[in-house]
Amino acid sequence: MTDTLTITRPDDWHLHLRDGAMLASVLPDTARQFGRAIVMPNLKPPVTTVAQAAAYRERILAVVPEGTSFEPLMTLYLTNNTPPDEIRRAKDSGFVHAVKLYPAGATTNSDAGVSDLAKCYKTLEVMQELGMPFLVHGEVTDPAIDIFDREAVFIERVMQPLRRDMPELKVVFEHITTKEAAQYVATAEGPIAATITAHHLLYNRNEIFKGGIRPHYYCLPILKREEHRLALVQAAVSGSDRFFLGTDSAPHPKGLKEHACGCAGCYTALHAMELYAQAFEDAGALDQLEAFASFNGPAFYNLPRNQGFVTLKRQSWTIPAELPMGEATIVPLNGGETINWQLIAQ
Ligand SMILES: NC(=O)N[C@@H](CC(=O)O)C(=O)O
Ligand SMILES: [Zn+2]
Ligand SMILES: [Zn+2]
Secondary structure, three states: OOOEEEEOEEEEEEEOOOOHHHHHHHHHHHHHHHOOEEOOOOOOOOOHHHHHHHHHHHHOOOOOOOOOOOOOEEEEEEEOOHHHHHHHHHHOOOOOOEEOOOOOOOOOOOOOOOOOHHHHHHHHHHHHHHHHOOOOOOOOOOOOOOOOOOOOOHHHHHHHHHHOOOOOOOOEEOOOOOHHHHHHHOOOOOOEEEEEEEEHHOOOOOHHHHHOOOOOHHOOOOOOOOHHHHHHHHHHOOOOOOOOEEEOOOOOHHHHHHHOOOOEEEHHHHHHHHEEEEEEEEOOOOOHHHHHHHHHHHHOOOOOOOOOOEEEEEEEEEEOOEEEEEEEEOOOOOOOOEEEEEEEOO
């Protein structure tokens, strides 16, 4: 039995850091575990220009704890009106690494998102030409489609037509949750990859309703049936370099999670690598964790691997039930439960 696992310092390829006091509170958790993170642009208002991304990047760097090296990889939020030139400016900036698609209304802070991808084709063509990755929240917003089917239907209605029209566009299918998405990404032609969260590797949808309604397990895309969880685990441990780590850690104040209309998102930045280690160990595949967490992402984004290392030790500890974050309180995923692994930063 492996009790200690030292791996190249990992990166988080899908992260929500928010802004202001919340940013200052959550950033140290990520910076302790990860060398870099792809920072989601769904602020209010969203980060739609390179100038806004530059200012946001400065606000992030200002709260990186002293003695810690952490590099935020910035993204732009695509709107119906993003001009093709903004993509050229993004590429030239050196710090904007991707552009994000939020179908309008699909998830938290997506109201300014894209209503019809056809409106964005000129801009997408420039992304294809420049090799700028397109990060996709892959759910249709058609209210007639069942919430558990929105990702699978997105593949047919949006992903396949888009990739037929733009075969060289680099696409990351973000936070995949279904066997359909896992199979599509594993087998499709052309440059495509997917991020997978720890919570979708560990849990199926029963978790949301165990003994009552449990809002801290509510995220989008919503947890699915066990057969889908098993397909995601298989993809993550398969050795395919198309799958990599993206926590989708998405902090919301406790009061807005425990609410009549609670927000979607799980906070996992505190204990992300521990959760992934548990999922990989359960699958008997701890030896695949380093490629998933530290190699496949940089390869897809054309970035070097991190230099340092982190160590995971088999050592039980109790996840705090609540995290005081300035004025707000955040309930981490699995708060109050014990976990078998502990990350020792080096
Ligand atoms: N994943 C979530 O449930 N929520 C994310 C948005 C997103 O990634 O879709 C958030 O910003 O809160
Ligand atoms: Zn999303
Ligand atoms: Zn997200």
